[in-house]
Amino acid sequence: MSDTIFSKIIRKEIPADIVYEDDLTLAFRDVNPQAPVHILIIPKQPIVSIATATDADANLLGELLLTAKRVATQQGLDEGYRIVINTGEHGGQTVFHLHLHLLGKRMMTWPPG
Ligand code: AMP
DSSP: OOOOHHHHHHTTSSOOOEEEEOSSEEEEEOSSOSSSEEEEEEESSOOOOGGGOOGGGHHHHHHHHHHHHHHHHHTTOTTOEEEEOOOHHHHTOOSSSOOEEEEESSOOOSSOO
């Protein structure tokens, strides 16, 4: 997989507002927030998208969701939140390093655009 801007954030080559980090995952604020709280959760291991994840990634995918839950608690999203994974062109994915969007502190609408 080719290098993305998120690889540079993992290597601390470019700045990011990091809110959580552990051995496997990293969470930082989105530069173009779509909600009062908008945080991206990424695996440190480069995976392009959910579409390219394999059975071998099962543990890591679970860790991403658990990190999202931890960050939601840390950010006080007690009234709820939304987790989004844009996948591929029609899914609106623009950065090809798997990431979860954690959005909160406003009422979400359905269906999403
Ligand atoms: P997606 O469109 O699902 O691929 O989401 C990519 C997200 O990355 C967008 O919401 C961008 O605003 C965000 N983004 C791009 N570059 C950066 C950066 N350097 N730091 C934080 N967020 C970024």
